[in-house]
Amino acid sequence: SAVISQKPSRDICQRGTSLTIQCQVDSQVTMMFWYRQQPGQSLTLIATANQGSEATYESGFVIDKFPISRPNLTFSTLTVSNMSPEDSSIYLCSVLKIAGDGYNEQFFGPGTRLTVL
Amino acid sequence: AQSVTQLDSHVSVSEGTPVLLRCNYSSSYSPSLFWYVQHPNKGLQLLLKYTSAATLVKGINGFEAEFKKSETSFHLTKPSAHMSDAAEYFCVVSSTTGTASKLTFGTGTRLQVTL
Numbered sequence: 070s071a072v073i074s075q076k077p078s079r080d081i082c083q084r085g086t087s088l089t090i091q092c093q094v095d096s097q098v099t100m101m102f103w104y105r106q107q108p109g110q111s112l113t114l115i116a117t118a119n120q121g122s123e124a125t126y127e128s129g130f131v132i133d134k135f136p137i138s139r140p141n142l143t144f145s146t147l148t149v150s151n152m153s154p155e156d157s158s159i160y161l162c163s164v165l166k167i168a169g170d171g172y173n174e175q176f177f178g179p180g181t182r183l184t185v186l
Numbered sequence: 187a188q189s190v191t192q193l194d195s196h197v198s199v200s201e202g203t204p205v206l207l208r209c210n211y212s213s214s215y216s217p218s219l220f221w222y223v224q225h226p227n228k229g230l231q232l233l234l235k236y237t238s239a240a241t242l243v244k245g246i247n248g249f250e251a252e253f254k255k256s257e258t259s260f261h262l263t264k265p266s267a268h269m270s271d272a273a274e275y276f277c278v279v280s281s282t283t284g285t286a287s288k289l290t291f292g293t294g295t296r297l298q299v300t301l
Contacts, residue, residue: 081267092208110293110294111276111291111292111293111294112230112276112291113291114288114289117288151210161230170237172218172235172237174235175232175289176232177222177229177230178229179228179229180229
């Protein structure tokens with residue numbers, strides 16, 4: 070399994086500001102992901118955080134709005150830039166690891182609950 | 187392309203009665219399928235997964251799911267609901283068995299358990 074921590078756990082921010090969310094894993098992982106869960110909705114993949122190269126963004130998400138860093142195999146950050154109330158969501162970090170049965174599993178962090186006023 | 191449809195946004199059962207949460211999937215490849223549970227203000231937890239082995243998959247907390255290729259379904263069941271089962275449940279599909287690098291989530295089913 071994987072133990073994932075995120076900081077902060079929640080924050081309330083003013084529109085126009087930026088917030089950086091940190092994700093720390095207890096072991097080295099190749100693949101890390103960032104998801105968004107808007108109020109009352111399901112999870113949407115924002116991007117894959119690649120170590121040593123630029124993140125891979127999904128359709129509808131851009132680097133200028135959601136810059137991502139991945140300096141090593143256990144840590145990543147997601148920044149939500151120039152925030153608006155529409156950015157109010159839970160942001161989740163996720164990692165891919167090989168489970169005991171030899172198949173990959175995705176593990177999720179506890180999430181960061183962001184409210185933009 | 188892959189997609190997941192959870193047929194019920196909200197299910198309410200009495201404690202001690204069976205639970206059925208329905209999920210249909212669409213995938214161009216042999217899929218891996220998962221059920222995750224999210225309790226209020228908590229992270230996502232994997233309940234069970236199907237990865238082309240046995241079609242009847244047993245998970246944690248007494249839950250199980252059956253993969254039916256002919257019906258493209260992966261419904262989640264539990265014989266007897268407990269109050270602690272009240273949560274949001276997500277059916278998830280990944281297109282490639284064994285390398286679940288990109289997951290597609292269903293819209294979720296909120297399970298309510300009443301006395």
